[in-house]
Amino acid sequence: MELFLAAAVGGLVMGLIYALVSLGLGLIWGVMDVINFAHAEYMMLAMYAMFFANRWFGLTPPGGLVVIVPFAFVAGVVTYRVLIRRVVQAPPVTQIFTTFGLLFFLRYLAFAAFGPNYRGIAWPAASGTVVIAGVPVGGEKVAAALAALATYALLHAWLQGTKTGKALQATAQNPVAALALGIEVERMYALAWGLSIATAAVAGVFLLPFYQASPTVADAFVLIAFASVVLGGFGSLLGPLVGGVAIGLIEGIAGTLLSPTFKLVFVFAAFLLVLFVRPTGLLGRETP
């Protein structure tokens, strides 16, 4: 029983972190129906940025956030304006092709700039353990999970509470109507990309203290991010959150109780199952 609880708590914490990584992916997918295969690469770049911010300026994640997230936002907007805008109306093959090229480009840029070695940082302030429901969890992970919750909460509040947030929702739901109401749809798309990459950066910044950066770190997360979005369903912010937590729980519980080495196998098997059986996901309210 304790084992189960430990697995569930651990899974929940990791699940929230997965939800944070998937947030931006789900946002773009929902707003403009583009699947950004390169999403996790931005997270990887943010991890490196955090590393250097720490090494050169002694910053820790909270400080890193302040410096890195604005840059990430701009990077997202630029990516949209320079590249994605040209393929929004293109057939799926072209879109896949394009974001895949982006993935490649960013990853090897990291290789060239940073080399293949692993980089990590220490975060003394969060290095203790936190006890949740009697289960000890690493402080850095808890911080990341809290950052995830905070990001979701902030984004939700922004979407529901501001005019622009509502306008973004309108763009996602009916771009023709949005235009008729005076909403500049192009600007909304660029904004969505900015937000998407910014959230990826938050994930990267908080991930680094307990997960080392390398140019291929995205591999470990990209499938999980997609699985979270598909599992959770489209059309709302809650989708990637529920999906991410579900994945975290599956991984944690199946991994602890059944077999740790195969925990990812369970995740991917669940993903494939959902894909075959119910592609709209658990909460899905729109066709994917």
Add this chain to the structure above:
Amino acid sequence: MSLPVVALWIAAACVPLVVHNAYLMNGLILACIYGTAAQAWNLLGGYGGQLSFGHAVFFGAGAYTSTLLLVSARVSPWAGMWAGAAVAAAVALIVGYPTFRLRRHYFALATLALAELVRIVVLNWPAVGGAVGLYLPVRLLGRTDAMMWRTKPPYYELALALLAVACALAWLVDRTRLGLYLRAVDQDEGAAQALGVPARRYKLLAIGLSAALTALAGSVFAQYVLYIDPSTVLDSSRSVLFAVMALLGGRGTVIGPVLGAGFLTLVSQYAGGALGGLGRGYDYVVYGLAIMIVAVYEPRGLAGLAARFRRARGVPAVEPQADGGSGGPAARHDAGPPVLDVRDLAKHFGGVQALRGVTLDVKRGEIVGVLGPNGAGKSTLFDCVTGFVTPSGGRVTLRGGDGSLDGRPAEITGRGPAWIAQQGLARTFQLMRVFPALTAMDNLLVGQEHRGESLLASLTPSPPAARLRGAELLHLVGLAEHVGTPASALSYGQQKLLSLAMALMRRPRLVLLDEPVAGVNLTVIERIKAHIRAQNAAGVTFLIIEHNMDVVMELADRLYFLAEGRVVTEGPPDAIQRNEEVLRLYYGR
């Protein structure tokens, strides 16, 4: 195959006679092996448009199967590699079957997930070597029956032969119906199905062939490097490599993957060396950039750039014969059982009732019109009849389904669109659909007879009869000089005429036209009217949705008026014109 190409292959085979540099030979061998896999990827992703990011799973299946059989059962790799191919093909079909009906992105993700899943399983499975991997028995080096040699040239010849097979297969696909159908399905699956192409079957064929070929490459790879483990043959970087080679070189072309493989393997091998210690992936950064540029501007990659400088292939002139009619007896207003019988057809989408029990029939030789205001359910009616939408209730029966004019009726309710099309029913779409990247002739050839077409037959070029028919129809609709023009380069009116011709390819007994004269100028309207009349005189039955009253009143023998999902009234044109209820429904309260 042309002489220069044959000469090239022979020259390639003679390379070991002049090249003795081991480093270069190694690069060439790997280029051939990877090129084979890239070509295999191209069959599915290039022609079929289903991008796979998990092809490593097939590569690994081949490598592991043949190696395990060799190591534990002393089975010669010459046999073992075919076992590997079979395993890979089986996996491919199992994955393809449920995912092909989903959007392209999902297929890509599913392949990614599958490959990772398999990699982790193998990594943790000691019986197949686990993380340690498998070593091939070096004691067998030098034995050709074990596919192992001490020098590089035999490996090179083997790899080259395999690449030649891969290219031959790609060439076959490119020149035969399979390639045509795959490309059509890639560009517009629904339109292809409406022409009778069983899309899923061909995609499964493509993925099966692709997987088998990749597995063969994997087996040869294992035999060459003499050691395999999950990180070398099942890793996602392998999947990515095959995809990138095909994409950069030019997907959907025969030479593309070869160019891509050669370029990536050899150039990067030497660029890495030339850049000295800087070879830390700078070249790959450029490839990433190149992929993005290619994706946006020239999807055909390097091969596409080359093609822009090459003159277009001359298209042989085909002499059309007589008229393009169906050849059946002119039978207008034939009394007899109806060709199409729709009873109580109902369809709801969620809470919306689009059709509420529509009953209509079309007799042989008639032109029947369907009128009605927006939202009346006309297009839904067509979709239900032609199998694009499954009705919620009612029956649709087609007569003459087995090929003879007075044959037994076939119930077609709820069947798939390709099957229904094969029973002699053709349709066009309200939002006109042609295959933009295919030539006018190829557009028509997609619509050739598919009933009884076996998989093997699809690996042959379109029969001359089909080409002749296509030429006839192009001549009929006035597009004879556009035989080799891509459909996207035609004007809207020309495309509309083309889509009409496509529907007529298989000499259907019933043609459903959805707004055949919408959006075209008056000249084209007259031509389309004339074609419909001519075809009807030759025995083709028509059911037409159209808003252009002049056209409808002139052509139709009978009209049905639909509103709010049901038939409000029916009758000859002059009666409908005088009908008060119709006017009220159109004209309003």
Add this chain to the structure above:
Amino acid sequence: MAADPGFAGRGGGAGALLDVIDVHGGYGQQEVLRGLSLEVRSAETVCVIGPNGAGKSTLLKTVFGYLRPVRGDVRFEGASLLGRRPPEILRRGIAYVPQGPSVLPHLTVEDNLYLGAYVRSDRQVRRDVERLLEEFPVLAARRRARAGTLSGGERRMLEVARVLLVSPRLVLLDEPTIGLSAAATDVVYAKVREFHRRGVAVLIVEQNARTALRNSDRAYVLEQGRVRFEGSGEEILGHPDVRRAYLGGRA
């Protein structure tokens, strides 16, 4: 009123609020509008009727900037609208209610209303929205409900009502009563009459022609992308040739 089938309608008159001048075009390369000219004057209610495929919706989409004409011009208060995107056109004083549902289904009724005032940045928005809700108790009762749960008539009410929040000088209505009950249609046309009273010009495209004609100052009958007849609402209502325009055949 001219009964000549080739009559292209008046256009370019001085003082016209909206001037559509010999417009040709459609979606991409399609030919839907074939030399269409019409005008709407200040505070007028003009309706455009005609059979499907005549180009009615295409006309409105072209005026509002979703589509670009191949030839011809569209002028509003003297200035050309060509090449301008819908949000710009909205800011110039033209509001558009599309044919299909244009409520945002997963946002509340209240949110939908506030979005109607998206281009405004003044403080009176709240007051105006509250006033609107007072005027439509049906919507007020469902103000927190998701707009997607409204009935067809309620949705239309919402779409037409929120237009006034931006004080347009011209409102484009694309088949506003399609699929609506008689009662809902009446509500919509009550709103149209209110626009009229407030001096807002209205250009309505309708398939259900009679009610529109009864509520319009002037009307145009379109056929195959051109104006076939033009006249006052009453004149068109009683004209026998119009019926033939719908159902074909010649006099």
